[in-house]
Amino acid sequence: MSSKLKLLFLCTGNSCRSQMAEGWTRHLKGDVIDVYSAGIETHGLNPNAVKVMAEAGVDISSHRSQHIDEFKEIAIDVVVTVCGHAHETCPYFPANCKVVHVGFDDPPKMAKELAEQGASQEQQLDCYRTVRDQIKAFVETLPSSVME
Template sequence: MDNKMNVLFLCTGNSCRSQMAEGWAHHLKSDLINAYSAGIEIHGLNPNAVKVMAESGVDISGHKSKHINEFEGVALDVVVTVCGHANETCPYFPGNCKVTHVGFDDPPKMAKELAEKGASEEEQLDCYRRVRDEIKAYIELLPESLK
């Protein structure tokens, strides 16, 4: 019997932050957590998220963007919203599912703002790297911090 905690990381489009969180959870906590990610919408996997995760030795290139409705039959223990929009529009989860919010900055938005100011690709990728590292630090505290 699987005594792992079922954790779903939820964001708007399941393209970047929730994908990174799922990747880190698989990489660091697969012995304790069954990790999933989804979005309120489907935006596709962000290639820069894949790139910066690979820099840290975590391969999320096989992930796909999933809609929250794909998890209707999954007995989730915790849903972690990782962006404000997902937190505000988070659907109801039945049973003993706990919903918690841990907001992270939006790397694509930050990178776009930097690009408009003439920033290099490396400077834009640094937005992704910073959030990647913040998400890793959060995942390292799981599952204890969810109880």
């Protein structure tokens, strides 16, 4: 009997992208992947990430922002960094843990820039929706895309 792949999504604050990735993976690939998400820091759960995931039928409202140190005792098979900062500052993992970088734009940063230009709340949420859909497309390729 083979066990599920243990996969951790890592980003800077574990508030948005890694949370969406964990939600999608649990929703779409929970039968073959044990999924976790963490940050190099903890910034709390982004309410807009929760909102756009709910629109897609995935509830991440019970997630919490977690620090990478909380996963020291779990034998992670694959770490997927979803932002440049996490990739550049990725902590050391054992040799049998594969680290893969799949970068996604930062919705809070994009929304803030749009807000400064006078964009509506709906236009700002579109940043989150775009990244949500990009993450879903990546998750649909799992686990084969990270095992190559």
